[in-house]
Amino acid sequence: xxxxxxNDISSGYGEVQILWGATLALEPGKITSLVGxxxxxxxxxxxxxxxxxxxxxxTVTFEGKNVSQLSAHAKAEMGLVLVPEGRxxxxxxTVEENLEMGAAPKRAKARFDANFKRxxxxxxxxxxxxxxxxxxxxxxxxxxLAVARGIMAEPKVLMIDELSLGLAPVLVLDLFHTLQxxxxxxxxxxxxxxxxxxxxxxSDYGYVLAHGKVDLHGPSRKLINDTHIxxxxxxx
Amino acid sequence: MDILAFLTxxxxxxxxYGIAAMGLTLIWGVMNVxxxxxxSIIALGMFALYFLFVSLGINPYIGVVIVAxxxxxxxxxxxxxxxxxxxxxxxxxxLLATFAVNMIIIGLGTTAFSTSPRNVDFSLGxxxxxxxxxxxxxxxxxxxxxxxxxxxxxxxxxxxxGKYVRAVTDNRAAAxxxxxxxxxxxxxxFGLGTMLAAVAGGLIATFFPFTILSGGTYELKSFVICVxxxxxxxxxxxxxxxxxxxxxxxxxxxxxxxxVPVIEFIxxxxxxxxxxxxxxxxxx
Numbered sequence: 001x002x003x004x005x006x007n008d009i010s011s012g013y014g015e016v017q018i019l020w021g022a023t024l025a026l027e028p029g030k031i032t033s034l035v036g037x038x039x040x041x042x043x044x045x046x047x048x049x050x051x052x053x054x055x056x057x058x059t060v061t062f063e064g065k066n067v068s069q070l071s072a073h074a075k076a077e078m079g080l081v082l083v084p085e086g087r088x089x090x091x092x093x094t095v096e097e098n099l100e101m102g103a104a105p106k107r108a109k110a111r112f113d114a115n116f117k118r119x120x121x122x123x124x125x126x127x128x129x130x131x132x133x134x135x136x137x138x139x140x141x142x143x144x145l146a147v148a149r150g151i152m153a154e155p156k157v158l159m160i161d162e163l164s165l166g167l168a169p170v171l172v173l174d175l176f177h178t179l180q181x182x183x184x185x186x187x188x189x190x191x192x193x194x195x196x197x198x199x200x201x202x203s204d205y206g207y208v209l210a211h212g213k214v215d216l217h218g219p220s221r222k223l224i225n226d227t228h229i230x231x232x233x234x235x236x
Numbered sequence: 237m238d239i240l241a242f243l244t245x246x247x248x249x250x251x252x253y254g255i256a257a258m259g260l261t262l263i264w265g266v267m268n269v270x271x272x273x274x275x276s277i278i279a280l281g282m283f284a285l286y287f288l289f290v291s292l293g294i295n296p297y298i299g300v301v302i303v304a305x306x307x308x309x310x311x312x313x314x315x316x317x318x319x320x321x322x323x324x325x326x327x328x329x330x331l332l333a334t335f336a337v338n339m340i341i342i343g344l345g346t347t348a349f350s351t352s353p354r355n356v357d358f359s360l361g362x363x364x365x366x367x368x369x370x371x372x373x374x375x376x377x378x379x380x381x382x383x384x385x386x387x388x389x390x391x392x393x394x395x396x397x398g399k400y401v402r403a404v405t406d407n408r409a410a411a412x413x414x415x416x417x418x419x420x421x422x423x424x425x426f427g428l429g430t431m432l433a434a435v436a437g438g439l440i441a442t443f444f445p446f447t448i449l450s451g452g453t454y455e456l457k458s459f460v461i462c463v464x465x466x467x468x469x470x471x472x473x474x475x476x477x478x479x480x481x482x483x484x485x486x487x488x489x490x491x492x493x494x495x496v497p498v499i500e501f502i503x504x505x506x507x508x509x510x511x512x513x514x515x516x517x518x519x520x
Contacts, residue, residue: 052409076415088410090403100396101403104415153415 001064003028003188004049004080004157009058011048018044020212021058026157031179031189033199033220035233036209042192043085045209046161050075050082063156077105079156085165087146091135095126098134098145102152111154119148122178140171147175151182158182159190164198176202196233200224208233238367239489246485247478248374251381252439254477256454257461258388258470259432265468266405266425267323272334273314275455276341277430281307281437282446283349289356296358297376300438307434311427319426320419345448355445377439384435385474388428392470401425405468456497460504466514475516 002025012018018041026032036042047053049060050072060068062080072082090098099119103112120127123144129137134145143163150158160179164172172195179189180202193199200206200220208216208229216223223229256278263271281303288299318337322329360372391398403411404421412418437451444450461480465472480500487496507515 050413052412071417072409072412073415073417076413081415082413084410084413088407088413090406090410092406093399093402097399097402100399101411101414101416104400108415149414 001028002026002061003063004190005059005061006045006049007059007061009045009048009060010056011044011053011058012056013044013053017056018212019048022209022212022214023058024207024214024217026188026190027205028188029183029186030205031183031191031203033191033193033203033206034209035193035196035199035206036215037233038194040209041212042194042209043161046082046084046159046192049159050080073104076153077107079105079107079154081150081153081155081158083146083150083158083160083163085161087142089134089142089145089149092133094131094133095137095145096130098149099126099152102149103154105153108152108154112152115152115154119151122151122181123148139166140168143167143171143175147178155187157188157190159192161192162194163191164193164195172198196229197224239486240366241368242485242489243482244368244370244485245374246481246483248370248378248481249440249443249484250478250481251378251474252436252477253454253457253461253480254474255381255384255432255439256436257458257465257473257477258385259429259436260455260458261462261465261468261473262388262432262470263426263429264462265470266401266429267319267422268327269319269323269330269334269426270327271426271429272331272455273337273341274334274429274433274458275451275453276338276345276448277307277310277433277451278437278440278454279345279446279448279451280310280341281434282441282450283345283354283448284434285438285441286354286356289358296356296438296442297380300380300435303438304431304435307431308427310434311430312423314430315423315426320423323422342448349448351447351449353445353447356441358442371443373442377442380439381474381477384432385470388432388470397421397424401428457500460500462514463504463507464515466516469514469516472514472516476514479515 004026006024008021008023010019010021034042048055051070052072055068059066062078067075090101103109125141126144126148163175183189191199191203200223203220206220206223207214260271260274263269284303284306285296285299288294288302289296314337318333322333360376362372363370392402400416400421403416404418408418457480461473461476464479465476483500484496487499
């Protein structure tokens with residue numbers, strides 16, 4: 001059974017409709033990727049799933065419950081957590097405070113000490129910088145902090161918007177390895193990426209979004225060899 | 237009277253102005269709302285303290301604590317009723333919403349209390365140090381202001397709830413995504429802002445007479461102070477209050493008192509022209 005189901009979702013901003021009935025499902029304990037060109041509606045999808053944008057139609061079901069009308073903080077409280085595009089850190093707060101803010105949900109508070117230790121183990125660099133304000137970090141460190149803050153929320157499903165954006169490929173690989181480790185510990189992940197090749201390489205299942213709809217989906221290994229995808233998204 | 241006496245008087249009052257301005261700047265900093273009901277809430281703080289003292293015989297300094305609680309609750313109610321529905325609308329909507337609250341308070345207040353002046357007849361005596369006479373009520377008000385500032389900083393930097401306020405200030409959408417109930421945090425912040433205004437009113441009532449319309453003057457002073465101290469910066473507000481208080485103390489020594497607002501607002505305009513982020517610079 002899917003842990004998160006997005007069923008026939010339509011959404012947009014004001015008069016502009018971006019999503020036109022997109023459907024996808026996340027299997028628990030797997031990495032799913034959602035790829036597509038710039039402007040395909042990937043970020044809108046995540047914002048709609050979280051409730052920052054109210055869906056015009058369709059449903060979002062999390063652990064069997066219809067959460068379409070819940071606010072973002074209520075979803076985070078349930079374990080549905082988004083690491084937003086552009087990091088969106090609390091820039092005037094320290095690294096440590098950012099992590100503390102990640103642990104706002106009640107479920108996260110109970111696991112605070114363990115998670116705190118864990119994120120510093122995964123990202124030792126953050127521990128070195130723990131007293132620095134978030135805005136003074138390098139781009140890579142900021143992305144680490146954004147992911148770490150998401151982990152602090154004790155998510156059941158962690159959705160990450162454009163993890164690779166603006167980062168050196170070596171660093172991206174490092175972060176992807178970290179995510180695979182988290183997956184092996186039972187976390188469900190949704191990676192939303194413009195970097196199609198890398199996203200399909202690390203994920204188990206992939207969805208291709210085009211013009212606000214799911215164009216194609218299937219096991220990532222199959223998608224990466226699909227001739228249509230190779231020509232349309234991978235430039236091969 | 238010696239200039240030192242003028243200066244001391246002004247400085248002591250400046251602390252209280254600082255608290256009033258802190259309320260205004262906190263609300264602006266957290267939610268980008270200019271609270272035009274600030275002055276009338278200061279006036280309500282004065283009246284609340286007055287009635288606690290005159291009708292119930294409560295010591296004014298215990299009264300201030302009660303005023304603080306009432307101010308916090310009133311602010312949260314105002315937020316829920318008038319502000320939340322326009323929080324994401326353009327500035328004009330929030331200006332009008334808070335202005336409407338202001339008119340309602342002043343209208344009701346005028347009906348209930350008339351506009352004849354009241355005063356809290358309370359004295360802690362005075363102490364003379366050289367040429368300076370220190371009025372007890374003013375010294376206590378200044379000390380209370382320092383304490384309140386310290387408490388506010390402790391709250392914002394050392395408590396989880398206070399950090400939520402800073403997180404929402406910093407990035408409301410991200411705070412919401414992290415599971416922080418941002419609407420409740422905004423209500424609390426608005427409550428804290430009105431609490432500071434009401435407390436400042438209560439403290440001012442212990443040494444100046446007032447009417448329901450008195451708040452307007454202090455609201456304008458709060459605006460000047462916010463610009464002096466850097467908008468959105470509570471500690472800056474305290475320093476801005478001290479600067480303004482100093483001016484108010486010293487100007488009457490050289491010029492008729494009616495020059496005070498003239499010079500204050502010239503200062504206001506000059507700072508806006510030269511350093512729009514305030515003398516101490518806002519963080520944003």
